[in-house]
Each structure stands twice: as structure tokens, then as C-alpha cells.
Amino acid sequence: MPESGVPPGTLVMLVLRVLQSGPLHGYAIAQRIHTLSSDVLQVEEGSLYPALQRILVKGWARAEWGVSETNRRVRFYRLTPAGRARLATEMGEYERVNAAIRTVLRTA
Amino acid sequence: MGELWRRLWYLLNRARFERELREEMDAHRAMKRETEPRFGNSLRLREEAADEWGWAWLDRLTQDLRFACRLLWRAPAFTLTAISVLALGVGVNLAAFQVIDSVALSWLPVRSPETLVRLYRRSPQGTSTAFSFPAFAFYRQNASSLKSAIALVGGGVTFGDENRRGDAEFVTANYFSDLGATPLAGRLLDSRDEAADADAVIVLSERAWASTLGGERAAIGRPLRVNGRPFTLVGVVPRSFVGLEDRTADAWIPLVQHRAAFPGSTLLEDWRSDAVRFFARVHDLTAAGAAQEELRPIVNRLRSMRPEHVWKDEWLALRPAGHYVTFDEAAPGFALIGCLVGLVLIAACVNLGLLVLARTLGRDREFAVRLSVGATRGRIIRQLLTEHLLLGVMGASAGCFVAIEAARAALTLTGAPGGLTPHFNLRAVAVAALLAVVSSVLFGFAPAYQALRPAVSRRLRLRSILVGIQVAAASTLLIVAGLLVRGVTRVVRVPLGFDYHRTLLADPDLTSHGTTEAAAQAYWSDVETRIRAQPGVRNAALTSLPPFGNRVWVNREHTIIYHVTPAYFDTLRIALVRGRIFNDGEAGVTLVSEALARRRWPGEDAIGKEYEGATIIGVVGNARTVRISDGLATECYRAMTPRQMSEAVMVIRTEESRGATAATLQAVMRGNHRHLTPSVVPLQDAFEDKLAAPRRFALVASTLGICALLLAVIGLGGMVAFTVMQRTREIGVRMALGARPSHVVRAIARQFTTPLAIGAAAGSLLAASAGAILSRELFGVSNLDPLAHGGAFLLFAVVAALATLPSVRRAIHLDPVQTLRHE
Numbered sequence: 001m002p003e004s005g006v007p008p009g010t011l012v013m014l015v016l017r018v019l020q021s022g023p024l025h026g027y028a029i030a031q032r033i034h035t036l037s038s039d040v041l042q043v044e045e046g047s048l049y050p051a052l053q054r055i056l057v058k059g060w061a062r063a064e065w066g067v068s069e070t071n072r073r074v075r076f077y078r079l080t081p082a083g084r085a086r087l088a089t090e091m092g093e094y095e096r097v098n099a100a101i102r103t104v105l106r107t108a
Numbered sequence: 109m110g111e112l113w114r115r116l117w118y119l120l121n122r123a124r125f126e127r128e129l130r131e132e133m134d135a136h137r138a139m140k141r142e143t144e145p146r147f148g149n150s151l152r153l154r155e156e157a158a159d160e161w162g163w164a165w166l167d168r169l170t171q172d173l174r175f176a177c178r179l180l181w182r183a184p185a186f187t188l189t190a191i192s193v194l195a196l197g198v199g200v201n202l203a204a205f206q207v208i209d210s211v212a213l214s215w216l217p218v219r220s221p222e223t224l225v226r227l228y229r230r231s232p233q234g235t236s237t238a239f240s241f242p243a244f245a246f247y248r249q250n251a252s253s254l255k256s257a258i259a260l261v262g263g264g265v266t267f268g269d270e271n272r273r274g275d276a277e278f279v280t281a282n283y284f285s286d287l288g289a290t291p292l293a294g295r296l297l298d299s300r301d302e303a304a305d306a307d308a309v310i311v312l313s314e315r316a317w318a319s320t321l322g323g324e325r326a327a328i329g330r331p332l333r334v335n336g337r338p339f340t341l342v343g344v345v346p347r348s349f350v351g352l353e354d355r356t357a358d359a360w361i362p363l364v365q366h367r368a369a370f371p372g373s374t375l376l377e378d379w380r381s382d383a384v385r386f387f388a389r390v391h392d393l394t395a396a397g398a399a400q401e402e403l404r405p406i407v408n409r410l411r412s413m414r415p416e417h418v419w420k421d422e423w424l425a426l427r428p429a430g431h432y433v434t435f436d437e438a439a440p441g442f443a444l445i446g447c448l449v450g451l452v453l454i455a456a457c458v459n460l461g462l463l464v465l466a467r468t469l470g471r472d473r474e475f476a477v478r479l480s481v482g483a484t485r486g487r488i489i490r491q492l493l494t495e496h497l498l499l500g501v502m503g504a505s506a507g508c509f510v511a512i513e514a515a516r517a518a519l520t521l522t523g524a525p526g527g528l529t530p531h532f533n534l535r536a537v538a539v540a541a542l543l544a545v546v547s548s549v550l551f552g553f554a555p556a557y558q559a560l561r562p563a564v565s566r567r568l569r570l571r572s573i574l575v576g577i578q579v580a581a582a583s584t585l586l587i588v589a590g591l592l593v594r595g596v597t598r599v600v601r602v603p604l605g606f607d608y609h610r611t612l613l614a615d616p617d618l619t620s621h622g623t624t625e626a627a628a629q630a631y632w633s634d635v636e637t638r639i640r641a642q643p644g645v646r647n648a649a650l651t652s653l654p655p656f657g658n659r660v661w662v663n664r665e666h667t668i669i670y671h672v673t674p675a676y677f678d679t680l681r682i683a684l685v686r687g688r689i690f691n692d693g694e695a696g697v698t699l700v701s702e703a704l705a706r707r708r709w710p711g712e713d714a715i716g717k718e719y720e721g722a723t724i725i726g727v728v729g730n731a732r733t734v735r736i737s738d739g740l741a742t743e744c745y746r747a748m749t750p751r752q753m754s755e756a757v758m759v760i761r762t763e764e765s766r767g768a769t770a771a772t773l774q775a776v777m778r779g780n781h782r783h784l785t786p787s788v789v790p791l792q793d794a795f796e797d798k799l800a801a802p803r804r805f806a807l808v809a810s811t812l813g814i815c816a817l818l819l820a821v822i823g824l825g826g827m828v829a830f831t832v833m834q835r836t837r838e839i840g841v842r843m844a845l846g847a848r849p850s851h852v853v854r855a856i857a858r859q860f861t862t863p864l865a866i867g868a869a870a871g872s873l874l875a876a877s878a879g880a881i882l883s884r885e886l887f888g889v890s891n892l893d894p895l896a897h898g899g900a901f902l903l904f905a906v907v908a909a910l911a912t913l914p915s916v917r918r919a920i921h922l923d924p925v926q927t928l929r930h931e
Binding site: 027051052053057 | 111114115128129131132133135137138139140153154156157158160161162
């Protein structure tokens with residue numbers, strides 16, 4: 001299956017979603033999205049890190065330094081309550097839009 | 109922690125966060141498998157991630173600022189000139205604003221200034237601020253909406269030794285406590301001073317205390333003679349005190365002690381003496397209207413009790429009194445000041461425009477290079493904007509220093525009290541910022557922007573317009589200043605129609621002492637005999653209107669009506685042109701001035717005609733004794749009758765070097781009327797006092813004119829210098845082809861003649877219309893006065909020629925061969 005980039009506007013939601021099950025570092029976030037999407041979605045550093053900085057500034061996640069499974073110093077991102085709330089909103093909105101698009105595609 | 113705080117946190121700890129981001133992204137790269145693609149330059153990726161912190165604009169701004177600083181640093185002559193020009197323009201305007209702000213917009217530094225009101229007597233026929241004390245007391249007692257009524261009555265007194273005169277304010281005892289004033293030493297007046305058996309007390313101003321008693325603390329609580337009467341000095345009012353309408357007072361005395369200072373005074377009982385100025389407090393200013401309505405029936409009640417002392421249809425108006433001057437009353441003056449300083453601002457802005465225009469002529473190449481290596485037009489515009497805003501901010505900051513000093517000097521010059529200092533409040537900062545942005549963006553950036561558009565003809569037209577405006581603004585100010593100066597000097601040189609040298613003005617202030625007509629008549633006949641007997645006294649006469657005084661009595665057609673004794677004309681050296689002078693007390697006859705005779709009966713003999721119900725028996729020369737700025741001088745003289753005696757003053761002509769001095773004559777004036785403390789001053793001094801205000805005004809206008817001239821010279825000088833530089837090659841060619849220096853000068857001058865001529869004409873026109881508005885200050889000088897107009901142009905021409913001389917010299921001495929090889 002060919003790989004593709006993440007649809008615009010959904011990256012923050014995806015990141016927040018994969019963080020829901022526990023703190024992860026940047027590379028692991030990209031990996032998780034990649035595997036969970038059955039290798040379809042490819043997250044580039046060029047878009048991942050701006051998104052992470054945005055999440056930090058907005059207060060949706062907190063970062064703390066730790067050691068990775070390969071013994072590297074990495075930053076783990078942990079979801080905050082504000083981040084959870086945001087995820088719920090974004091997912092709700094996404095579902096709504098998605099359903100609407102599907103309806104249009106089906107009936108038009 | 110909100111989002112804004114987090115962003116700020118990132119900004120403040122930026123180095124640390126950037127380091128962490130780098131470490132994190134490096135780790136990410138290292139963890140990537142070989143098969144995964146690698147995109148992008150890592151620095152660029154990092155910068156994009158860091159942009160999410162929201163400070164990218166700040167980075168670009170600092171970059172622009174750094175570049176602007178470098179550019180300005182590299183052109184120090186331009187930068188310094190531009191900053192000085194802006195500092196002058198902004199400074200002068202900000203100073204004017206601060207003066208207006210501190211006198212009319214800011215509240216007085218007293219307790220609750222927002223509830224202070226002043227009462228005015230109003231009727232369809234007129235307005236007055238003067239109440240009689242019984243009326244004041246009646247309103248104080250009956251108007252429940254007025255809280256703490258304050259009365260002020262002015263009076264001239266001597267305190268300490270007999271020759272030290274000062275202005276006293278007689279005030280209700282609540283005056284200081286109500287305004288929240290604190291004493292510098294001792295105590296101020298309070299309710300115990302208003303008791304019927306209270307001791308006579310006085311408080312002095314800090315200035316009077318220092319000058320009379322040497323600032324001696326021991327003097328407080330000790331006796332101090334006021335008008336020769338025993339008073340006790342109880343305290344000192346600090347210099348910083350700003351009161352109501354008593355700005356120059358030297359002393360304050362409880363109103364109930366008026367008779368103690370002026371024996372015989374009937375002020376407190378007399379319904380006819382309108383001497384009280386009436387202030388009060390209302391609950392808040394919105395209640396002023398209601399209070400005003402509430403006063404109507406009270407006024408009507410007083411009218412039914414005292415019909416002769418309340419005007420027909422009289423009502424009382426309440427006006428806010430919490431400012432140093434009321435804005436409405438001072439608005440015309442403010443508008444005038446605004447226009448004058450506005451001209452300086454225009455001159456400064458235009459000047460900046462010329463400077464920038466000249467500078468950008470040499471930047472064409474820079475812009476072209478930057479555009480060709482990939483800068484967008486937007487980026488260059490933003491850069492230019494930053495550059496000129498930076499100039500504007502620097503100029504305005506320098507202007508703030510100029511403004512503080514200038515505003516302080518202006519307030520001191522006008523004799524404002526110490527507590528009234530120009531403050532640097534939010535309003536002032538806003539005005540400064542506005543001035544900086546308008547002047548730098550409109551007049552700095554706009555001409556620079558022209559350089560991005562390569563239409564040279566348009567740029568030349570813009571330059572001509574700027575030169576024209578510059579000349580117009582400068583010449584307007586110079587001419588207005590010239591007119592004012594001419595006015596003041598004219599008063600000194602042009603004869604007023606009488607001789608005030610070696611003449612004294614004696615005023616015993618009989619009205620303050622409640623002197624009756626009969627007593628006044630007896631006093632004057634006694635004093636006149638004794639004054640005439642003094643060695644060195646040539647003549648003496650009585651008049652109802654003191655020369656150079658503020659009192660004036662006119663009829664419907666603005667003829668001034670004097671009541672004088674026959675010796676008046678000889679004493680003041682007013683010539684009798686025709687007919688005869690009336691005898692002492694002669695009724696039914698009158699004298700008129702030549703101007704009045706000519707105006708009323710042109711081409712006829714006025715003698716024998718009727719005027720104001722009396723027969724004209726003589727015509728005398730025009731003598732502007734009261735309204736010295738009045739060019740018309742229509743006057744009418746009647747013989748003095750006992751009715752005017754208590755208000756009358758004496759004019760005394762003395763002989764040179766014969767010992768009749770103010771001090772000796774004062775002693776004579778007093779004689780055995782021990783309760784009086786007459787003032788005797790040379791008329792020359794009164795004349796100087798009268799001229800002080802117009803002189804100050806002329807000084808301010810001249811200062812502004814010189815500012816504008818300076819600006820114009822900087823602008824024109826710079827412009828010509830750049831023109832010569834720009835046309836070096838052309839001049840070289842011309843000279844190589846045999847042009848003489850005069851041709852070269854003419855070629856340079858030609859492009860400036862039209863804007864110069866139009867600017868000068870516009871300036872002349874503007875100044876003439878300003879002169880028409882100012883006619884009262886011009887003392888009869890025409891607003892088209894050729895000397896003022898011509899003088900301004902001559903001054904401008906000479907200074908401009910001097911400023912452009914170096915560039916012109918350079919143009920003439922160009923070596924054609926060298927200039928041609930140079931390119």
C-alpha cells in the first residue's frame with residue numbers, strides 16, 4: 001500500500017489520540033500513527049514537531065525528559081485534562097464532518 | 109498558567125527551549141531506520157517548529173530594526189538632522205498640548221475638584237460673576253443643593269511695613285479646609301476665624317512670607333500689621349497651593365475681617381457692592397442642572413424682598429470650576445495656539461519629507477539590488493516603514509524632553525502657580541505617539557515609498573509641493589511674529605496722546621473703606637490742596653478711570669466716558685484743540701476727543717453740538733489712556749461730580765529732580781486719614797504691567813517663528829545640497845560647454861523659484877488672516893503691515909541664502925573635467 005501524508009488539520013487530533021493510552025516520545029508518536037494506520041499515514045518531522053510545539057503551547061500536553069527503550073534521552077509527551085477535552089471536541093467535530101462528507105458522496 | 113503566559117515563558121527561556129528542541133529532533137533523526145526518507149534541512153525544520161511559539165513576528169521585527177539601525181548609523185548627518193527636526197516639531201506641539209492639558213483638561217490639585225462649581229448671575233441682558241455679600245449669604249443659607257459655599261473678595265493691602273503692598277483675598281473660613289490645602293507652617297483658616305469675636309488673622313503665601321519676613325518661622329503666631337492694623341500671622345500657604353481665582357494672592361484674610369483691614373468697610377452689609385466671587389460644591393456635576401433649577405425660586409424670592417438688587421429675569425448658572433481655566437472660555441486662545449504650533453509641526457513634517465526624499469534619490473540602486481536578489485516589495489516596504497517608525501520614535505522621545513522643558517517655561521512665563529506642573533500622563537504619551545507616527549509615516553515613509561516607483565517627474569512635483577508648504581508655514585509664523593512684535597514696539601513708540609512720564613497714580617481705594625460720597629468729596633478737596641502744596645508737584649487731577657487700569661466705562665457706541673477735574677488735561681498733557689475746558693463741577697457741558705468729533709460730525713465743527721445730553725464746549729486731542737490698543741480713541745469727558753468721588757483716583761505730575769517721590773506723596777495722601785493705605789505708583793510702571801502680556805505673546809510667537817525658520821533653512825539647505833550633488837554631471841557638461849557661474853546658479857535656482865513664490869504668497873495670505881483675528885493684540889498695526897511682511901521675507905531670504913551658499917559655491921567651483929571623468 002502506498003504511504004501518504006496526514007490529511008491537513010487532523011494531525012493534532014491523531015497525536016492527542018495516540019497519547020491517550022499513555023506518554024510517548026516524538027519518534028514513538030510517529031511510529032504509532034504509522035503502524036496503527038496499517039502503514040498508510042506517514043508523519044514527517046517537518047509537521048510533527050510544529051504540531052507538538054503547538055500542543056505544548058496550548059497546554060494540551062506536558063513534556064518531560066526520560067530515557068527511551070533504546071537508551072536515548074528523549075522527551076515524553078503526557079496528555080493533560082485540557083488535552084483530553086480537546087481530543088473529545090476534535091473527534092466529535094471530525095465525526096460530524098466525516099459523516100456529512102460520506103452522505104454527500106453516497107447520495108449525490 | 110494561560111496560553112499567553114506559556115508563550116511568554118517560551119520567549120523568556122528561549123535559548124533553553126531551542127536547545128531542547130534540537131536535542132529532541134536530533135534523537136528523532138537518529139532513531140529513524142535507514143529505509144525511512146529524510147526530508148529537509150534540520151535547522152529549517154527546527155525554526156518552523158519554534159515558530160509555533162508565536163514569536164516569528166518579533167524575530168522579523170528585530171531583524172528589520174537591526175537593519176534600520178545600521179542604515180541610520182551609516183548616515184549620521186541625515187539621522188541627526190531628522191531626529192532634531194522631529195524633536196522640534198513634536199516637542200513644540202507636545203508642549204502646547206501639555207500646557208492646555210494642565211490648565212484645562214487635568215483637574216486642579218485640590219480635594220474633589222469634580223464637584224466644584226462657580227455661580228454666575230445670568231439674565232438675557234448679560235452675565236456677571238460678581239455678587240454682593242448679603243446676596244451670597246442669602247443663597248448660602250437657602251440653597252440646600254449647594255454644599256460649602258465659598259466667597260472670595262480681592263483687595264490690595266499693605267502688610268508688615270507700610271510700603272509693602274500685596275494682593276489679599278478675603279475668603280470665607282471654609283476655603284482652605286474645603287479645598288484640602290495643608291499649611292507649609294502654622295495653620296490655615298478654619299471655622300473659629302469666622303466667629304463674631306474672632307481675632308483678626310492672616311495667612312501669607314510662601315512667596316510673601318519669604319520676601320516680607322525672610323521665611324522666619326518665629327514670625328508665625330506673632331502680630332503682623334495689615335493696612336497698619338493689628339493682625340496675627342497664623343500660617344503660611346505652600347507655593348504648590350492652587351486655589352480658585354486667587355492665583356497671584358500674597359495673603360488670605362477671613363472675609364469677616366474685611367472691616368478690620370479696611371476701617372469703615374460696609375462690604376458685609378452693602379447690597380450694592382458687587383465684589384464677591386461665588387464658588388460652591390454640588391453633590392456631583394450631573395446634579396448641577398438640578399441645583400440650577402432649584403435656585404430659580406430662591407432667586408425669585410430674593411427679588412421679591414430686594415427688587416432693586418436682583419436683575420429682571422435673573423437666574424443663577426452653575427459651571428464646573430475644577431479646572432484652572434474652563435475649556436469653553438479659553439477655547440479661542442487654545443485654537444490660536446494650536447494653529448501656531450501646528451504650523452511648526454507642518455514645517456517639521458515637510459522638512460522631514462524633503463530630507464527623506466533627498467536621501468532616497470540615492471537609494472534607487474539599493475532598492476533595485478534588493479528586489480533583484482529576491483526581496484519582495486512587501487518586505488522592502490515593511491523595512492522602510494520600520495526605518496521611519498524608528499526615526500519617529502527617536503524623534504518623539506527627544507521631543508518629550510523638549511516638551512517638558514518648554515511646557516514648564518511657558519507655565520512659568522504666564523505666572524501659573526507652582527502646583528500646576530505639566531505632567532506626563534497617558535494623554536500626553538498618546539499625543540506624542542500620534543505625532544511621531546503621523547509625522548514619520550506620512551512624511552517619512554511616503555516620500556521613501558515614492559522611490560520604489562520610478563516616475564521621476566512625480567517625485568520632482570512632490571518635492572516642489574513640499575518646498576512650497578515649507579516656505580508657507582515658515583513665512584506665516586515669521587509674519588505673525590513680526591506683526592505682534594511691531595504691535596508691541598508701536599505702543600512704546602507711537603504717542604498715546606498723553607504723557608505718562610514723571611507722572612504718578614495715587615489710589616486710596618475709598619470704596620473698600622465704604623467711604624460715602626460726602627466723605628470722599630471732603631477727603632479729595634483736603635488731599636488735593638496738600639498735594640499741590642508739595643514741592644516738586646506740578647499739577648494734580650482726579651479721574652474716574654485710572655490710566656492703564658482695567659476699569660472702563662463706555663456708552664452704546666463704545667465711546668469711553670471719563671469724569672475728570674479740569675486739571676486732568678494739563679496734568680496728562682492732553683492738548684486742547686478748540687474751544688475751552690469746563691470749570692470744576694460745571695454741569696451740562698462736555699468735551700470730546702478729535703476722533704469722536706470727526707466720526708460723529710465729519711467736516712463740521714463739533715462745538716455747540718449735543719452729545720450724551722450735554723453741550724460740547726471743546727475738542728481735545730486723542731488720548732488712549734485706558735484702551736491703549738484701541739486705534740479709534742473716541743472719548744468724551746464730563747466734569748467730575750461727587751458721585752464719582754469715592755471711585756476716583758488722582759494723577760500727579762511731578763517735576764524732574766525735585767524730590768516728590770511715591771513714598772513722600774503716599775504719606776501726604778494719607779495725612780491724618782489714618783485708616784487709609786493709599787497706593788502711589790509711577791504711571792510708567794503701570795504701563796509696563798499693561799504691556800507684559802502682549803510682550804509675552806510676542807515672545808512666544810517669535811520663538812515659534814524662529815523654530816520654523818530654522819526648520820525651513822535645514823530643509824532648503826539640504827535640498828539644494830542634494831540637487832547639486834545629483835546634477836553634478838549636468839553642471840560639469842554645462843561648464844565644459846562654456847556656461848558661466850551665473851548660468852549654473854540660475855539653473856539650480858529655477859526649479860525652486862515657483863514653489864518659493866507660491867509658498868511666500870500663501871504665507872502672506874495666511875498671516876494676514878491670522879492678523880485680522882489677532883487685531884486686538886496688534887495695537888493698531890495693520891495685518892498687511894509691509895514692514896512685518898517684507899521683513900519676514902527678507903529675513904527668510906537672507907537666512908536661506910546663507911544656508912544654500914556652501915552648495916552653490918561647490919557647484920560653481922566644480923572642475924568640469926574631473927566631474928566628467930568621475931562618472
